[in-house]
Amino acid sequence: MNLTWHIVKKDIRRFRLPLALWVGLILAQTILCFALFRWADEEVMVLRTGINGLDALHEILWGMQLVLGFFLVAGLVQEDPLVGQQTWWVTRPITGLRLLGAKLIAAILFFGVLPVLALLPWWLFCGYGASEVLGASLQIMLGQAIISVLAFAVATLTANYSRFVVNLLLLVFVWICCSGPVFAFRMNRLSWGLGMTRIQLTILVAIATLLAVIIQQYRTRARPKSWAILATGFVLMLLSLGFAPWDWSSAIDWRSGEPAGLAKVVATPGPVDLHERRKSPYDDESMVTMLAGTRFEGVPRGVAFNGGRASGTLRWPDGTILERQGWTFSYIGPVAWELMGASVSATKYLVDSQRGDLSVAPSVAADIGLPRSYAVKLRERAPAWDANFKSNVYAGEVVAEVPLKPGARDGRAGHRIEVREVLRFKARRDKGLTLTIAETEPVLDSDYLPGFLTTTSRRGTPNTFYALVSKDRSKIAMVGEERLIYTMMGTVGIEQRRIDFAPGLLAYPAQPDWLDDAVLMKVAFYRIGSISRAVHTDGLKEIESSRAKPIPGVPAPAPAH
Amino acid sequence: MNIIETHNLTRRFGRTEAVHELNLVVPEGSIFALLGPNGAGKSTTIKMLMNLVAPTSGDARVLGVDSRRLTPREREQIGYVSENQELPLWMTVGAYLDFCRPLYPNWDAALEKTLREKFDLPADRKLKHLSRGMLMKTALLSSLAYRPKLLVLDEPFSGLDPLVRDEFVRGLLEVSELGGWTVLISSHDIEEVERLADWIGVMDAGRLQFAESTETLLGRFRRIDVTCPSGTANLVAPPAHWLELERTGDLVRFVDSRFVPGQVERDCQAKYPGATVAVGPMTLRDIFITLARTNRKAMKGAAA
Numbered sequence: 077m078n079l080t081w082h083i084v085k086k087d088i089r090r091f092r093l094p095l096a097l098w099v100g101l102i103l104a105q106t107i108l109c110f111a112l113f114r115w116a117d118e119e120v121m122v123l124r125t126g127i128n129g130l131d132a133l134h135e136i137l138w139g140m141q142l143v144l145g146f147f148l149v150a151g152l153v154q155e156d157p158l159v160g161q162q163t164w165w166v167t168r169p170i171t172g173l174r175l176l177g178a179k180l181i182a183a184i185l186f187f188g189v190l191p192v193l194a195l196l197p198w199w200l201f202c203g204y205g206a207s208e209v210l211g212a213s214l215q216i217m218l219g220q221a222i223i224s225v226l227a228f229a230v231a232t233l234t235a236n237y238s239r240f241v242v243n244l245l246l247l248v249f250v251w252i253c254c255s256g257p258v259f260a261f262r263m264n265r266l267s268w269g270l271g272m273t274r275i276q277l278t279i280l281v282a283i284a285t286l287l288a289v290i291i292q293q294y295r296t297r298a299r300p301k302s303w304a305i306l307a308t309g310f311v312l313m314l315l316s317l318g319f320a321p322w323d324w325s326s327a328i329d330w331r332s333g334e335p336a337g338l339a340k341v342v343a344t345p346g347p348v349d350l351h352e353r354r355k356s357p358y359d360d361e362s363m364v365t366m367l368a369g370t371r372f373e374g375v376p377r378g379v380a381f382n383g384g385r386a387s388g389t390l391r392w393p394d395g396t397i398l399e400r401q402g403w404t405f406s407y408i409g410p411v412a413w414e415l416m417g418a419s420v421s422a423t424k425y426l427v428d429s430q431r432g433d434l435s436v437a438p439s440v441a442a443d444i445g446l447p448r449s450y451a452v453k454l455r456e457r458a459p460a461w462d463a464n465f466k467s468n469v470y471a472g473e474v475v476a477e478v479p480l481k482p483g484a485r486d487g488r489a490g491h492r493i494e495v496r497e498v499l500r501f502k503a504r505r506d507k508g509l510t511l512t513i514a515e516t517e518p519v520l521d522s523d524y525l526p527g528f529l530t531t532t533s534r535r536g537t538p539n540t541f542y543a544l545v546s547k548d549r550s551k552i553a554m555v556g557e558e559r560l561i562y563t564m565m566g567t568v569g570i571e572q573r574r575i576d577f578a579p580g581l582l583a584y585p586a587q588p589d590w591l592d593d594a595v596l597m598k599v600a601f602y603r604i605g606s607i608s609r610a611v612h613t614d615g616l617k618e619i620e621s622s623r624a625k626p627i628p629g630v631p632a633p634a635p636a637h
Numbered sequence: 638m639n640i641i642e643t644h645n646l647t648r649r650f651g652r653t654e655a656v657h658e659l660n661l662v663v664p665e666g667s668i669f670a671l672l673g674p675n676g677a678g679k680s681t682t683i684k685m686l687m688n689l690v691a692p693t694s695g696d697a698r699v700l701g702v703d704s705r706r707l708t709p710r711e712r713e714q715i716g717y718v719s720e721n722q723e724l725p726l727w728m729t730v731g732a733y734l735d736f737c738r739p740l741y742p743n744w745d746a747a748l749e750k751t752l753r754e755k756f757d758l759p760a761d762r763k764l765k766h767l768s769r770g771m772l773m774k775t776a777l778l779s780s781l782a783y784r785p786k787l788l789v790l791d792e793p794f795s796g797l798d799p800l801v802r803d804e805f806v807r808g809l810l811e812v813s814e815l816g817g818w819t820v821l822i823s824s825h826d827i828e829e830v831e832r833l834a835d836w837i838g839v840m841d842a843g844r845l846q847f848a849e850s851t852e853t854l855l856g857r858f859r860r861i862d863v864t865c866p867s868g869t870a871n872l873v874a875p876p877a878h879w880l881e882l883e884r885t886g887d888l889v890r891f892v893d894s895r896f897v898p899g900q901v902e903r904d905c906q907a908k909y910p911g912a913t914v915a916v917g918p919m920t921l922r923d924i925f926i927t928l929a930r931t932n933r934k935a936m937k938g939a940a941a
Contacts, residue, residue, distance in 0.1 A: 082739050090727060157723070161689050164724060167717040169709035169740050298691070 269325035285309025386442030388463030402444035490518035716780030770801030
């Protein structure tokens with residue numbers, strides 16, 4: 077081990093200048109994080125211009141860091157090259173595996189530990205605890221490792237920078253040429269899970285191949301064999317991308333099952349809401365949207381449902397059967413808000429999908445496309461409805477709570493809020509309250525391993541919501557929000573938002589008494605699993621509010637009795 | 638015991654056979670000079686011995702171990718200096734020696750100090766700023782300070798000016814007096830090696846022509862001048878060991894590669910009755926050139 081460290085120290089001495097530049101680039105980005113968070117201006121346009129400038133600078137620094145990182149990896153490997161007939165270290169008492177160990181330690185120090193140390197002040201500022209710091213560090217290291225392993229492998233096969241660049245570009249070019257047709261002809265119209273699985277499998281094969289090349293080169297320095305391994309891996313990557321039949325998206329998701337405590341949850345079908353489907357190039361205009369609501373009872377406090385899939389069968393007495401599938405969604409309902417101590421009376425069923433009304437949940441709705449002729453049939457006679465609703469389950473926690481005063485700040489677990497500006501309006505036609513806040517949010521960066529981090533990490537990226545809560549917690553109002561700027565740095569999203577309390581929309585008084593003592597509360601809902609329930613009704617009904625809407629080609633329903 | 642042994646060691650680069658079925662033995666304690674013109678296969682042989690290049694076929698044993706499986710334990714006993722070796726040129730001489738020191742448990746700090754003074758090496762100068770001679774001395778120092786059992790020098794004199802070359806050889810001679818090691822030195826410059834070597838191996842076109850002790854080699858080669866009676870000199874069919882046979886007027890000259898005192902005179906008298914035979918010694922350089930020429934001629938003949 078001493079000899080390994082001896083080699084590591086030599087490499088650190090060798091690359092002290094590029095390393096200083098490397099650290100400088102990371103520190104500059106860390107400073108930018110603070111600057112982006114602190115940047116303030118009353119004029120939104122000026123604010124956006126300033127932030128965009130800093131963001132562009134961040135992109136430039138990140139690009140420089142990427143290029144420097146590639147060359148630093150290549151330099152680290154080629155300092156003791158594995159190619160050539162006059163390699164110094166081969167004639168000394170240093171084994172290939174010891175050298176590999178030294179290079180890996182140096183790479184972890186350069187590309188893992190240094191970036192983490194440089195980002196640590198920023199994370200602590202954002203309120204990261206030990207577990208969050210550990211998670212973010214692993215995330216940073218994983219991202220760096222995926223970039224580094226490619227550069228590392230190519231560097232083991234080349235003797236100098238020019239060869240390194242040529243080989244790297246050649247590999248990328250060949251990959252683009254070969255994978256392009258596979259993407260075009262074999263990745264079309266796949267399910268999300270299968271497509272994601274193929275991409276993930278391809279990335280895993282690529283990493284395994286590159287690691288095999290690295291180990292092979294350090295063990296034997298036999299370049300023809302290493303190129304053969306690379307070529308084999310290349311073919312396997314193409315096969316994985318184009319032909320892998322498996323869908324492991326559920327298998328690698330540790331939260332795919334039903335969380336404990338939901339056994340008593342019962343689902344009952346609600347009415348449906350028919351309306352014209354919004355025109356978009358992605359939708360079939362012959363379809364009518366059927367929003368099918370389902371009420372979930374017995375849901376524990378602090379739990380919410382959102383996102384998932386529903387499949388169902390409509391059966392008419394004349395024997396007509398229609399099987400359909402759709403996406404499920406929901407609002408964060410009052411049951412979930414109860415974790416904050418707020419009591420809000422809830423009505424029983426989904427009423428309106430378009431408005432952020434607190435009264436609509438805890439229902440889950442499925443957005444199901446219905447052929448126009450079947451919509452006509454549904455209005456003529458209520459069919460029987462057998463469906464299975466599957467929805468993601470979220471647990472909420474309050475992550476920040478700030479009084480409505482400029483300069484107020486709070487936050488934990490990476491969610492930091494600072495109130496910048498508070499504007500109050502008296503007139504009902506105006507928004508009752510407008511807040512400008514700066515905030516941070518932890519983000520799972522999934523650029524390099526699409527889907528992996530969000531599905532395999534313990535907490536995932538949360539859905540966040542804001543509410544105004546009275547001091548005694550008896551009153552709560554959801555608020556609308558507008559993101560003014562957003563950028564992502566070092567596993568943290570930095571944003572500035574304008575939050576509007578819109579009394580007209582939510583039928584609250586323009587200036588309710590309790591607003592003087594209200595706090596802005598941010599709740600983060602983390603996915604903890606999924607729930608699946610079957611529902612049945614003999615007569616699927618349309619809700620009253622839906623019946624008044626005209627749908628071209630679908631006659632208005634008969635008046636309800 | 639032999640420090641190095643090769644068995645049918647062969648290396649091809651594409652269609653070119655750099656080394657052909659080489660069977661070489663380097664006895665322990667010897668200073669073995671591997672000689673040959675450029676492209677003879679000396680450096681490739683040494684690279685195979687050092688596991689810098691993998692053999693195409695055959696095998697080599699260094700310190701009793703297959704050259705492809707040399708472990709750090711063997712490496713600690715081998716010093717290697719080459720004209721083209723990639724040294725960490727960004728290091729100073731001092732930093733380079735500091736880096737080498739922990740790699741060798743047997744590093745002799747006193748010997749390092751002695752050699753550093755003897756070679757007059759500036760500790761704070763970067764290797765890339767050293768002259769070629771200084772660089773080779775630094776490489777030599779870093780390969781001697783741990784008292785290796787085997788020292789391998791691949792074309793160490795190449796590119797050195799005569800003065801530095803002389804210093805280098807003298808340094809080597811002084812060090813060799815410390816004893817206890819075997820030296821394998823490859824060179825196409827026989828004059829420098831002549832002072833050092835007690836064993837000579839000659840390679841040409843990838844093949845080992847011969848390998849024997851300097852003493853026996855010098856003993857068996859003689860320059861023979863035969864002065865024939867007027868008008869009787871002719872190039873009769875010579876025995877195979879008479880090399881570079883030529884005639885100038887009444888003078889017939891050749892090199893006897895199997896010289897036995899008295900025998901050559903008798904053979905000459907049989908072929909050139911009444912001739913006067915003069916026998917002269919040869920230097921290693923002359924022997925080397927004679928063999929190279931003869932070999933080339935034979936190869937051309939075979940090719941034709």
